Amino acid sequence: MATEKMTGAQALWAALVREGVTDVFGYPGGAILPAYDAMLGYPIHHVLVRHEQGATHMADGYARASGRVGVAIATSGPGATNMVTGIATAMLDSVPIVCITGQVGSKLIGSDAFQETDITGITLPITKHNYLVTRAEDVAPAVREAFAIAKSGRPGPVLVDITKDAQTSMCEVDWDKTEPQLHETMDDELPGDGTAEQAVALINGAERPLILAGHGVMLSGAEREIVQLAEKAHVPIAMTLLGLGGVPAHHPLNLGMMGMHGEAWVNTAIQEADLLIALGMRFDDRVTGNLRTYALNAKKIHVDIDRAELNKNVRVDVAIAKDLRGAVAEWLPKLVANPRQAWLSRINELKGDSAVRDIQNLPDSGHLYAAHVINDLWRITEGNAIVVTDVGQHQMWEAQYYKHDSPRSLVTSGGLGTMGFALPAAIGAKMACPDKEVWVVVGDGGFQMTMCELATAMQEGLDIIICIINNGYLGMVRQWQEFFYEKRYAATPITGPDFVKLADAFGAQGKAVDQRKDVESAVASARRHHGVSLIDFRVEQEDSVYPMVPAGADLHKMIRRPSPHPIVETAAD
Amino acid sequence: MTHTFAVYVDNQPGVLNRVASLFRRRAFNIESLTVGHTHEPGMSRMTIVVDTDDYGARRLEANLYKLVPVRRVENLSSRAQISRDLALIKVVAGGDTRAQVMQLVDVYRARVVDVSPDSLVIEATGTEDKIDSLLEVLRPYGVVEMVRTGLVAMARGAGAAEKTAPRASRVAADAQDNLGNYSV
Numbered sequence: 001m002a003t004e005k006m007t008g009a010q011a012l013w014a015a016l017v018r019e020g021v022t023d024v025f026g027y028p029g030g031a032i033l034p035a036y037d038a039m040l041g042y043p044i045h046h047v048l049v050r051h052e053q054g055a056t057h058m059a060d061g062y063a064r065a066s067g068r069v070g071v072a073i074a075t076s077g078p079g080a081t082n083m084v085t086g087i088a089t090a091m092l093d094s095v096p097i098v099c100i101t102g103q104v105g106s107k108l109i110g111s112d113a114f115q116e117t118d119i120t121g122i123t124l125p126i127t128k129h130n131y132l133v134t135r136a137e138d139v140a141p142a143v144r145e146a147f148a149i150a151k152s153g154r155p156g157p158v159l160v161d162i163t164k165d166a167q168t169s170m171c172e173v174d175w176d177k178t179e180p181q182l183h184e185t186m187d188d189e190l191p192g193d194g195t196a197e198q199a200v201a202l203i204n205g206a207e208r209p210l211i212l213a214g215h216g217v218m219l220s221g222a223e224r225e226i227v228q229l230a231e232k233a234h235v236p237i238a239m240t241l242l243g244l245g246g247v248p249a250h251h252p253l254n255l256g257m258m259g260m261h262g263e264a265w266v267n268t269a270i271q272e273a274d275l276l277i278a279l280g281m282r283f284d285d286r287v288t289g290n291l292r293t294y295a296l297n298a299k300k301i302h303v304d305i306d307r308a309e310l311n312k313n314v315r316v317d318v319a320i321a322k323d324l325r326g327a328v329a330e331w332l333p334k335l336v337a338n339p340r341q342a343w344l345s346r347i348n349e350l351k352g353d354s355a356v357r358d359i360q361n362l363p364d365s366g367h368l369y370a371a372h373v374i375n376d377l378w379r380i381t382e383g384n385a386i387v388v389t390d391v392g393q394h395q396m397w398e399a400q401y402y403k404h405d406s407p408r409s410l411v412t413s414g415g416l417g418t419m420g421f422a423l424p425a426a427i428g429a430k431m432a433c434p435d436k437e438v439w440v441v442v443g444d445g446g447f448q449m450t451m452c453e454l455a456t457a458m459q460e461g462l463d464i465i466i467c468i469i470n471n472g473y474l475g476m477v478r479q480w481q482e483f484f485y486e487k488r489y490a491a492t493p494i495t496g497p498d499f500v501k502l503a504d505a506f507g508a509q510g511k512a513v514d515q516r517k518d519v520e521s522a523v524a525s526a527r528r529h530h531g532v533s534l535i536d537f538r539v540e541q542e543d544s545v546y547p548m549v550p551a552g553a554d555l556h557k558m559i560r561r562p563s564p565h566p567i568v569e570t571a572a573d
Numbered sequence: 574m575t576h577t578f579a580v581y582v583d584n585q586p587g588v589l590n591r592v593a594s595l596f597r598r599r600a601f602n603i604e605s606l607t608v609g610h611t612h613e614p615g616m617s618r619m620t621i622v623v624d625t626d627d628y629g630a631r632r633l634e635a636n637l638y639k640l641v642p643v644r645r646v647e648n649l650s651s652r653a654q655i656s657r658d659l660a661l662i663k664v665v666a667g668g669d670t671r672a673q674v675m676q677l678v679d680v681y682r683a684r685v686v687d688v689s690p691d692s693l694v695i696e697a698t699g700t701e702d703k704i705d706s707l708l709e710v711l712r713p714y715g716v717v718e719m720v721r722t723g724l725v726a727m728a729r730g731a732g733a734a735e736k737t738a739p740r741a742s743r744v745a746a747d748a749q750d751n752l753g754n755y756s757v
Contacts, residue, residue, distance in 0.1 A: 124591060125598045129641040149641065307635035311628050321635075
């Protein structure tokens with residue numbers, strides 16, 4: 001193929017188009033201006049954000065909802081540094097995004113020029129890789145390699161910093177030569193790696209096995225294989241927060257979420273298991289509790305595509321560094337069917353007392369509880385919405401009471417726990433999946449961090465429904481203060497604007513709800529509305545999320561909801 | 574225990590920063606790090622000495638491989654290897670003591686590379702222990718300054734080192750050294 005002559009800025013867009021990019025999220029500025037000027041000549045839709053953090057979260061939400069690489073773009077200096085939180089969020093949750101930043105002219109680098117910042121230095125530990133591009137001819141290869149790196153192996157963010165002169169200079173691009181040349185850097189197997197035979201032998205020999213399914217199930221596309229594994233060998237499944245949706249919540253072997261705010265029976269089952277099969281999860285401290293007492297009776301199999309995760313927090317008996325889907329598929333033919341009656345009935349027994357108390361049968365006490373709101377939301381949307389949550393109590397209630405049956409239907413910041421994530425991530429999710437119903441579930445604190453992006457959603461004319469769980473506190477921190485700091489509520493009471501008027505000011509529809517009986521009609525009206533809709537749910541102020549494993553405590557020693565109390569730990573469904 | 578890694582990296586700007594940043598971020602302590610060209614153009618080789626257990630070494634190797642410019646990592650500790658350190662030591666040696674210092678230089682098979690009326694500069698190559706020992710015997714004469722390259726290492730034998738990784742001992746109690754990993 002003949003070479004094409006173009007500017008570095010044109011090479012950027014041409015490379016993005018070649019990667020299949022149709023939407024980017026960005027904010028222009030001096031050092032990225034040549035790129036923006038060239039943008040108009042390419043079939044890419046640009047979403048103007050209101051803050052660059054929003055751009056990265058939108059790219060992130062776009063990627064999580066669709067599996068495609070999200071793209072964010074910003075100028076040098078403050079534009080680039082504003083992206084840092086979003087990049088770290090994507091890094092911790094293995095989300096493929098590519099961030100493009102402008103940089104001052106290459107001759108000015110190191111001179112503290114206006115809006116100069118060392119963004120490749122700053123983002124070095126929070127990207128899979130990053131590039132400082134100073135020549136036009138390097139733009140296309142860097143961008144294409146960035147996509148390859150973002151998508152490959154364990155996905156993650158990649159940043160490409162392009163100097164202004166690299167954008168304006170001419171270059172010749174030979175697309176065949178820009179093909180990414182990523183060398184294989186890790187052998188398939190190392191001495192000490194576990195084998196499929198070892199894993200199968202442990203599974204077939206186990207009496208009380210349990211699958212721990214994480215985000216990797218979806219990233220690897222192993223949803224079907226996990227269910228086959230569970231069904232064939234009769235192994236129940238516990239989910240991590242980011243794993244939710246990877247296995248249908250209604251699958252009879254799916255026990256629900258594990259960890260700090262997981263189901264009590266799941267955490268107890270982990271402690272009683274004789275084999276943990278950890279698939280695409282990383283034994284985060286939020287799911288293990290005290291490592292010294294974690295699953296002491298269990299042998300452990302760990303499969304992760306990232307070898308550095310193996311034997312990191314928990315020592316395992318069989319460590320397999322492979323793509324999950326292929327690894328599990330290898331086991332399937334060798335599994336021996338085993339009904340494991342005793343183990344499954346033991347789990348039902350553990351579930352027992354919680355399962356009979358159904359949240360839907362509770363009397364309406366006149367107070368509005370977040371758990372009710374979320375549960376109603378799940379019922380009314382029939383579990384079919386993409387729910388994008390922020391971070392805190394509402395996030396945990398959502399995970400407990402909204403039952404996700406399909407992959408990528410929950411978008412949430414797990415590893416970094418980034419408040420302010422929900423609204424911009426939902427904008428990205430809606431852009432990626434315009435035919436899906438997208439709900440934002442957010443606290444009154446987190447919403448106020450990035451509510452400027454309401455304007456972005458309005459400008460794009462998106463149908464998004466925002467459900468604010470408004471308790472007038474930074475609720476999760478308040479809960480910690482209640483449990484561990486003798487109720488000294490330092491800096492957790494928070495006021496907010498009149499969210500209904502705020503919605504109105506942005507041109508969105510707003511409603512406030514403080515009675516359970518009004519939930520259904522408010523949700524219905526929001527779903528009918530074309531455009532952005534906001535519901536301010538004014539919920540019980542000092543409600544807490546139960547059960548709770550205090551940070552660093554033994555996994556089976558959960559704080560349970562004091563009884564009697566108007567609502568219970570979890571929804572039976 | 575200490576582990577010595579040979580790390581082959583693309584010779585491009587910022588690689589040292591990426592490697593050093595990884596060690597810092599993952600809370601590994603670098604005891605020594607040297608870097609220089611290899612016989613292959615465009616490829617540099619680092620020799621990195623780290624104090625960690627076998628699990629740590631495995632994880633470190635895996636993390637190094639996640640850096641895009643890292644081409645190959647060899648853990649030399651589990652194999653027969655040659656390691657060398659080079660030191661330049663400036664020591665006070667005028668008049669009576671000069672002959673004594675020269676004698677020590679001979680004993681250690683070191684060389685005198687600079688002579689001035691009151692001092693000598695000694696070049697010594699060898700294992701870290703040998704250099705440490707030479708330094709100790711020279712100290713009484715008055716060491717003015719010293720510089721060391723840090724360790725460089727290579728596997729013995731004809732071939733390039735194969736991939737090696739310590740086989741992990743699978744004991745639950747080993748998890749203790751990883752306690753306290755929770756954060757707020």
